[in-house]
Amino acid sequence: MEIDTLDQSVIDALRLDGRVSFSTLAEVLGVSDQTVARRYRRLHDEGVRVAAMPDGVRLGYDMWMIRLQSAPDSAAAIADALARRPDTSWVTLASGGTEITCIVQNPGTADRETLLLQKLPRTPRLVSVRAHCLMHHFAGGPVGGEARSTMLNPEQTERLRYRPALLDTPAVLAAEDGPLLAALNRDGRLGFPQLAAATGWSESTVRRRLEQLRATGAIFFDVELDPATLGFRARFMLWLTVAPAHLAAVGEELARHPEVVFVAATIGETNLMAIVLCRNVADLYTYVTHRIGPLQGVERLESVPALRHVKQVASLV
Structure with a gap:
């Protein structure tokens, strides 16, 4: 995929606000709405995705960086299994294809203990497990x-950056938010009609709950590419x-x-x-x-x- 400066600007803008409207983005970048929409669709088709994630720091989750050493012929299968877990991110094959590294975040110690003390130790062809608790993100x-x-100048960056407005309010991710977060993790730019269909809520309820989750910092948006x-x-x-x-x-x-x-x-x-x-x-x-x-x-x-x-x-x- 060929990336030019406008493509890079769109990607940089989505890192600042994953759900920024095409009209706002077009205004800031000085191009038409149609141009921005067309560029984003092409980037999306080529594998660039916006995804929502729970903010484990704000939510008080257990957050771990796990390093696993395995036999070379089993590393890919172990990595694929970890990638299918909803609580993992940054699942990476490293070190000649014998090491898997991933980030795991869980709302409680029970899930962490199940993974570290039961599931991983029983995995065939797994040689070692090292777990590093994440203390602080820089x-x-x-x-x-x-x-x-x-590619964005300071003025553009300032206009595009999303700032949670309710960080003095406790961040809470409820069980009923699961379908909403799952849909946003698959595609963080889904429209409110698609999110309403995924959750069974009305569009107004989806809009209100999504803004509350963002404003309190319970979730954030990242760009995958x-x-x-x-x-x-x-x-x-x-x-x-x-x-x-x-x-x-x-x-x-x-x-x-x-x-x-x-x-x-x-x-x-x-x-x-x-x-x-x-x-x-x-x-x-x-x-x-x-x-x-x-x-x-x-x-x-x-x-x-x-x-x-x-x-x-x-x-x-």
Whole structure:
């Protein structure tokens, strides 16, 4: 798929507000509504999707980064099984096809214990399981990737960014919201008639509940696409050990790097994890030696190549 500057601008805008109207987007970008709609439809047909996710931080969910080591002939099947779970995102095959990494978020400890203590240990051909509890997001997920390079200027960014208006109100995701969230996870830009059909609610009820979920920060919208589409063919996960006194400073610095799309502090054998996109391995070398190397407090770095994203944020279609 060929991506030009207008396509990139549309993608960048959807990262700021996944449900921004075509008319607003057209006005900000200085093109017609029809042009924006046509570009989005083409991007969508090529695999670019907007997807809603529960904000585990706001909702108080258990959030885990899980690393699984398996026999080479079983890694793909294990990754596919994890990708079909509604509580997973960023399911990735890595490290020569023997490692699977995923993010899991659950509303309670029971689901987490079932997965970690019962289901995964019984999985055939699984060699090891390492679980890292996510303590704090610096970039990516619900807090967004603010450091990413963008085609939008500051004024356009300011006009397009969605800001939850009720963050002082507790965020709650009720059981009856399940069909609505499932539909929005498959396609975050579904219209109110389609959402009404998926939930059995009236369009006015859907509109009111969706805005409440967004305004309180219970859900957020992300964009799923193959990074290679934008020219980023070297995708790596970095696992860092950072001295505790420098953990916050290093995390905040990484969040400012345009190469970084996700960074979080974790509990586990390492305490900082980042997902980095570079155009090639040479750029990764430059990034690691020139940007991470000088950071005070970084004691150890493990880099793992991400071979294939099985799932990013959206449900499998």
